[in-house]
Amino acid sequence: MQSCLIPEQKGEMVYRCLGCGNMHGIEKLLYTCPNCGQVLLIDDNHFDRLKETPGEVWRRIFDYRRMLKIPALKGIYLYHEFIGPVIPLESVVWLGEGHTPMVEANGFMQEKAGARFYFKNDGQNPSASFKDRGMASALSYINFLIQTGHVSDVLAICASTGDTSAAAALYASYLKPHIKSAVLLPYKKVTPQQLSQPLGSGADVFEIPGVFDDCMKVVENLAENYNVALLNSKNAWRILGQESYSYEIAQDFEYDMDNKVVIVPIGNAGNITAVMSGFLKFYEAGLIRTLPKIIGVQSEHANPVYLYYQKPEADRKFVPVTVKPSVAQAAMIGNPVSMPRVIHLTDIYNRKAGGQKVFVVEVTEQAIMDWELLANHNGHIACTHGGESLAGLVTAREQGMIEKNDVVVLDSTAHALKFAGFQEMYFENKFPAEFEVSPKSELVNTPALVRPADLEKLPAPGKPIEGEDFERFVKRTAEEIAEKLDLKVINA
């Protein structure tokens, strides 16, 4: 085991086309199959060698590796053999991503939701969303291509609902001057916090009219016609990095996936692809004995994947939808790029599990907001998509997909602060009608201005008040707060 603690460059990774099945070498950056145009996944042709190591030994390798102090192994590449065995540790870019905490909900929340559950806080990644996992993988690979002289002066480009661009710009900026980045955002369809991120990282930022799906088409055109590196999840390296989410869950449950359920929001469907793929690999290599249930969640306002799985198997044909405004804005996607991957992996997953283990549910915008705010009233830092996961849990339980002793992990895909504007719209009852959200009074919270009417002089920035005036100001203000909070005076 000791000789395996520090991983070596091994394996033979290839792009595999989900359309024609052809394999393509990874020395060139590919996003779609040059023969048929379908999306790709990356396989390790030597994956079977991983099965020669017993599951028990793998578990010990990963548990011991967690104690090492090597930066390259502190993030997603803790699972190097499963994520990118061809990437040497010298090429690994680690900015602090991965190993996010899994926080159990309190008794009140578990009772409310009707199940035992945890939030896995992917908002605690460096750019405050799970996208950092995929970027660490994609940029480590590009760094490897640069170091080996296969490419130089890379322009990394992506379309984004906000978080992909934040992550791409962050990781690309670390590799300056070899990599520059440009991001395309749907105009006014990302939050001010998300817009500030690529700007702050020094990327070229372009705002495009329309929604994400329109930006994606422009980026695809750029990737087809110009020499740029596409960083959307169409890039299969992103998927590999995001598999780390599954590996971490397995490790945190000591590899016991019996009665476990993982719930993720679906937008472009890269994340659910990665989550399925990750558990499948650990299952194949004998690290876990059971495949957990996986439940994807979509808003009614952006639900193409849900609608696909609603149809009887024989009639299933993917139809993109026109999206409506959604508080789960990062998942507001009508034509998910990874749909062929989802269809492919769902089949394999259910087959290997010996029955249906992958489900998709839909939830209302109202439920997303209400559950997000209730969770955050109880110690969480869920974003709207985390709220979507929780609303999905409640729906799935009502529909009988969750059993009594199941333990659920909810993906809180970003930090609450990125989507604070939706909380503000809720508190101020300012949602435009098309969102279909109205506030519940018990969840509304607004600041109260305390300015006692009987005070003549008040402090102002640059204009402090002094002496008796100041003492009076302090006393009267404290009294007013005490009154509002119904505080009792301590007997002297």
Ligand SMILES: *Cc1c(COP(=O)(O)O)cnc(C)c1O
């Ligand atoms: C990207 C994103 C999603 C959707 O993930 P996909 O891989 O596109 O399905 C969900 N939540 C947040 C916060 C995101 O940034």
Ligand SMILES: [Zn+2]
């Ligand atoms: Zn092909």
